[in-house]
Amino acid sequence: xxxxxxxxxxxxxxxxxxxxxxxxxxxxxxxxxxxxxxxxxxxxxxxxxxxxxxxxxxxxxxxxxxxxxxxxxxxxxxxxxxxxxxxxxxxxxxxxxxxxxxxxxxxxxxxxxxxxxxxxxxxxxxxxxxxxxxxxxxxxxxxxxxxxxxxxxxxxxxxxxxxxxxxxxxxxxxxxxxxxxxxxxxxxxxxxxx
Amino acid sequence: xxxxxxxxxxxxxxxxxxxxxxxxxxxxxxxxxxxxxxxxxxxxxxxxxxxxxxxxxxxxxxxxxxxxxxxxxxxxxxxxxxxxxxxxxxxxxxxxxxxxxxxxxxxxxxxxxxxxxxxxxxxxxxxxxxxxxxxxxxxxxxxxxxxxxxxxxx
Numbered sequence: 336x337x338x339x340x341x342x343x344x345x346x347x348x349x350x351x352x353x354x355x356x357x358x359x360x361x362x363x364x365x366x367x368x369x370x371x372x373x374x375x376x377x378x379x380x381x382x383x384x385x386x387x388x389x390x391x392x393x394x395x396x397x398x399x400x401x402x403x404x405x406x407x408x409x410x411x412x413x414x415x416x417x418x419x420x421x422x423x424x425x426x427x428x429x430x431x432x433x434x435x436x437x438x439x440x441x442x443x444x445x446x447x448x449x450x451x452x453x454x455x456x457x458x459x460x461x462x463x464x465x466x467x468x469x470x471x472x473x474x475x476x477x478x479x480x481x482x483x484x485x486x487x488x489x490x491x492x493x494x495x496x497x498x499x500x501x502x503x504x505x506x507x508x509x510x511x512x513x514x515x516x517x518x519x520x521x522x523x524x525x526x527x528x529x
Numbered sequence: 530x531x532x533x534x535x536x537x538x539x540x541x542x543x544x545x546x547x548x549x550x551x552x553x554x555x556x557x558x559x560x561x562x563x564x565x566x567x568x569x570x571x572x573x574x575x576x577x578x579x580x581x582x583x584x585x586x587x588x589x590x591x592x593x594x595x596x597x598x599x600x601x602x603x604x605x606x607x608x609x610x611x612x613x614x615x616x617x618x619x620x621x622x623x624x625x626x627x628x629x630x631x632x633x634x635x636x637x638x639x640x641x642x643x644x645x646x647x648x649x650x651x652x653x654x655x656x657x658x659x660x661x662x663x664x665x666x667x668x669x670x671x672x673x674x675x676x677x678x679x680x681x682x683x
Contacts, residue, residue: 364560368553377543389556390563397564401583471543490540521536 345409352400360400363409364393370492371417377487378421378480380472388424392417407501414488414502422480474524482517489514 345366351359368389375392376385396413403412475483484503488494489510500507568576 361557364557365553368556369547372553373544373547376546382548386556390560393560394563394567398579471539475543486540490537491543493541493544518536521540525536525539 346405349400349403349405349409352397353403360397363413367410367413368393371413373492374414374417374487375421377475377491378418378425378483380476384424384428388417388421392420395420411498411501415504418484418488418502422484425480470525474521477524478517478520482513482520485510485513486517486521 345363348359348363352363371392372385372389375388376382379385379388392413396416399416403409407415475486478486481503485499488499488502489496494502496507496510499510503510
């Protein structure tokens with residue numbers, strides 16, 4: 336989680352970027368692009384769109400970095416840019432989307448957490464992975480953009496309510512409410528896997 | 530609540546949907562390339578505006594303080610020099626004015642001669658005819674009249 340990460344290091348990299356050191360921004364890109372990729376990808380469910388959006392998000396962040404005053408962490412700030420740009424993109428794109436089901440990392444078969452989740456005690460033990468991914472993607476795409484953003488950040492990325500509320504600029508109560516309704520919707524879509 | 534937990538666990542599976550690690554190296558290279566391309570696409574005025582905004586935003590005005598102060602002194606010196614030069618202007622103006630008047634009178638005379646190929650004698654100023662010696666041309670050498678007589682009259 337971000338709390339465990341040295342925020343002061345991010346602040347230093349931001350300060351160096353603001354003073355005209357582009358290499359410092361490169362370090363920020365390297366550090367945050369995997370998490371940001373996850374956020375954008377699970378909202379768009381398309382690799383190409385995610386790639387384009389990631390480029391736009393970091394380009395915008397670089398252009399606006401001098402306006403970043405450090406009232407929040409860089410992590411919150413870049414995620415806020417990412418969520419807003421992705422929601423705007425989705426509104427323009429409409430309901431059209433393509434599944435990208437080949438992006439799953441082959442190495443996860445050995446991942447401890449993955450094994451635990453798909454173990455014999457798991458409710459998803461008999462589910463075909465591709466089918467499961469497809470169902471998950473379909474279910475996610477049926478959520479509204481705002482609900483999808485909350486589910487992505489909370490359930491997939493493991494953020495806390497407080498972090499999500501800062502990123503979205505809404506209260507924690509709103510975050511909890513959106514999560515509740517999103518989970519209710521997902522339960523109905525994914526009923527067969529329960 | 531158990532159902533909620535199932536949903537949560539199902540969704541957690543999606544966190545493994547990540548591209549290969551090489552993707553992020555390529556991403557950074559693409560990002561640099563796009564930045565360079567963006568710089569080439571942007572108009573010069575936009576780049577200048579951004580740099581000015583950054584300069585003022587960063588408070589780096591002090592860095593350019595010397596240059597700004599020099600520019601201010603040069604502008605002040607220029608204005609002062611202009612004022613000093615403009616103090617001498619009446620003399621040159623008078624010269625220019627008299628030159629203009631001379632030129633205008635010459636033009637007027639030329640226009641009279643040019644417009645009238647055969648000038649109306651009545652329109653010309655009347656010259657009082659008399660036989661008095663005062664009407665004769667006077668030849669003056671060193672401010673002393675030489676003679677009122679024609680040179681060919683011996």
